[in-house]
Amino acid sequence: MFENSQLRDIVARVEAGQRLSFEDGLRLFESDELYTIGYMADLVRRRKNGRLAYFVVNRHLNPTNVCYARCTLCAYGVTKKDPTAYTYSIEEAVQRARETTSREAITELHIVGGMNPALPWTYYTDLLRALKRELPELHLKAYTAVEIAWLARLTGKGIEGTLELLKEAGLDSLPGGGAEIFDDEIREQICDHKIGSSDWLDVHRAAHKMGLFSNATMLYGHVEQPRHRVDHLIRLRELQDETGGFQAFIPLAFHPEHTQLSRLPGPTGFDDLRTLAISRLLLDNFPHVKAYWIQIGIKLAQVALHFGADDLDGTIVEEKITHAAGATSAVGVPRDDLVGLIRQAGFIPVQRDTVYREIRRWD
Numbered sequence: 001m002f003e004n005s006q007l008r009d010i011v012a013r014v015e016a017g018q019r020l021s022f023e024d025g026l027r028l029f030e031s032d033e034l035y036t037i038g039y040m041a042d043l044v045r046r047r048k049n050g051r052l053a054y055f056v057v058n059r060h061l062n063p064t065n066v067c068y069a070r071c072t073l074c075a076y077g078v079t080k081k082d083p084t085a086y087t088y089s090i091e092e093a094v095q096r097a098r099e100t101t102s103r104e105a106i107t108e109l110h111i112v113g114g115m116n117p118a119l120p121w122t123y124y125t126d127l128l129r130a131l132k133r134e135l136p137e138l139h140l141k142a143y144t145a146v147e148i149a150w151l152a153r154l155t156g157k158g159i160e161g162t163l164e165l166l167k168e169a170g171l172d173s174l175p176g177g178g179a180e181i182f183d184d185e186i187r188e189q190i191c192d193h194k195i196g197s198s199d200w201l202d203v204h205r206a207a208h209k210m211g212l213f214s215n216a217t218m219l220y221g222h223v224e225q226p227r228h229r230v231d232h233l234i235r236l237r238e239l240q241d242e243t244g245g246f247q248a249f250i251p252l253a254f255h256p257e258h259t260q261l262s263r264l265p266g267p268t269g270f271d272d273l274r275t276l277a278i279s280r281l282l283l284d285n286f287p288h289v290k291a292y293w294i295q296i297g298i299k300l301a302q303v304a305l306h307f308g309a310d311d312l313d314g315t316i317v318e319e320k321i322t323h324a325a326g327a328t329s330a331v332g333v334p335r336d337d338l339v340g341l342i343r344q345a346g347f348i349p350v351q352r353d354t355v356y357r358e359i360r361r362w363d
């Protein structure tokens, strides 16, 4: 079927279930054979997840946008003097979470925010404790590796010790944010205040060793080159070989508006689909790949289910980080809309919890 394709040797390897190399990854990112790449990603996706497509009924909670870091990629973080600066009290944060549970039975809170120098580390543990006390049924997927490394500096207890404190306070798993691109020269240009790549990986390694699952992301479509993307994906694959603790990979499409990189155009729809599909191919040891509809739009996310994605993330309810950077998607979506989109694309919708246990299936 692909005898005229420049990628036919890669097609043969994928069909045979073989692992792809760095060079294969580069060739895929330099190719415009979207259909061939999509065919391979769909093959792998169906081997792993059959006709199922997952989503979670969740809510994002961003406790503060005050952040000491001035990352050029970010439009969300501000100084405490900025008129849009906010920090929820613990009571306000719990109130926001509670409002949602009464509307749609959410099962997960995704909690990430800025690194606010005015907050003591106990704010982070107190928040988890209060949420667990008031809403014990919710899974708390909280704090990126970047926030955890920042907290470790405040607690003085190291990464493991800090994760122990958070776990004891109610932390259930880690989201995948803050990974950006692992190449340190690119990190210098887009997030020079953030931890280095090896620290990001160390936090996830430590979490996995403690039995906490986590996710991983990659921010693409800014100043990076194809080789930086492939390097990023292969470093994730290596850690997953070691620990097996990653559940899902989420490619994050860069949104330039209101960031210090606003001169850049951001990725195209073609690049969104190609990056998602190549991620599915290189990350052969990740069980799930999410199409994050907040960033690529709900319509392309639906199409992405045929390009390697098996998960549409969730209902979200309120999203601030990508919307600060010009996202035009809705800030949340009702569960039934996700079910309809998945069905129409020819897959079986499965509402899952955070660790991919099935809650309901629409056969």
Ligand code: V47
Binding pocket: 073, 074, 075, 144, 174, 175, 176, 177, 178, 179, 180, 215, 216, 217, 219, 250, 252, 253, 254, 255, 256, 259, 292, 295, 313, 321, 322, 325
């Ligand atoms: O950490 C920041 C990225 C992340 C921009 O783990 C930007 O299940 C695009 O990590 N344009 C937050 N992206 C989102 C995230 C996430 C989303 C959904 C599910 C999960 C999960 C994780 O967004 C940040 C950062 O890497 N980001 N600024 C921007 N201008």
